[in-house]
């Protein structure tokens with residue numbers, strides 16, 4: 001199933017299949033999305049979830065503090081969109 005992903009503040013939008021990570025879906029859409037490890041460790045791909053959209057990590061959830069979870073930290077390299085998402089990342093450009 002596909003979901004819409006919006007990136008703020010760049011105003012980019014793309015569709016993400018549930019079987020793709022959010023990072024993979026962004027790359028398929030030609031978006032220059034930041035990443036390094038692609039394993040949920042380095043935080044280069046971390047966005048803030050602004051709409052409370054659903055993200056699944058399967059059985060490999062990232063290691064984050066309750067505070068980071070509260071703030072909506074979303075690891076796009078290992079996270080899969082399960083609903084429409086609005087994500088904030090200051091370093092993604094149009």
Ligand code: FES
Pocket residue numbers: 034035036037038039040041042043044045046075076077078
């Ligand atoms: S690319 Fe390193 S945590 Fe996502």
